[in-house]
Amino acid sequence: MLILTEATRGVVLRESGAKALPRSTSASIMLLCQTIVMAQNAVDAQELKKLQDQRIASTSTSLSEIEIIR
Template sequence: MTQDQPSPQVSAETLLETIRAWQAGEAPREAVTLLLAALPADQGETLQATIRELNHWIKAAPTQGQAKSQSQGAAHQDETDAWRSELMACRAKAWSYPQGAGMLVSPAVLILTDGNQGVILQQDHARALPSSTSGSLMLLCQTIVMAQNAVDAKEVGQLRQQRIDSTSTSLSEIEVIQ
């Protein structure tokens, strides 16, 4: 193919169907993450619509959306440590303002947020996020993406300088034909 063709627009309905298929065991989690990762940066409204629909779905099916309650104390600390580990292992993607949204993908959890509302998705259940947590997780998504972009820019600059250095060295070693 000689021409770049725009990627097909992913709809909120397609995302919802894929998420439901994953949670029903009919599709791998990678199908969801690949679909979300392919969503262009200017289509945050699609992810926002998906989050809204997932929240409606969670409220309509409370047994699906409720996490199992745990006792206080040591179990709470174990849960905190588990969440810390999940967040430290996350990869992130952020969609642009004004329809900003973010995605965190960890080994066991998929988190979608738009800063006001969000959902935590696992294969066996889904849970709505409070708005304060959604805002914090949105900032985390944006911070991870900005940090990665800064690292990428630095590496690109280093590679560019290496190429310049190697080109000038190799060009100076070429003998002139007379």
């Protein structure tokens, strides 16, 4: 099954044929897809922040181990 939508029109494609979706269903599917993409972007941003924090922490630790030259 494949669902195609552009918010105002939609269709479900199956081996047995195609079926047009009601306008409200197409809009709901489009909103759901946008929500999923936004959530994925938020998770990606959180993961990136964690990696950056780990990198900063490891760099800070390494720099603190260097002996001061006087």
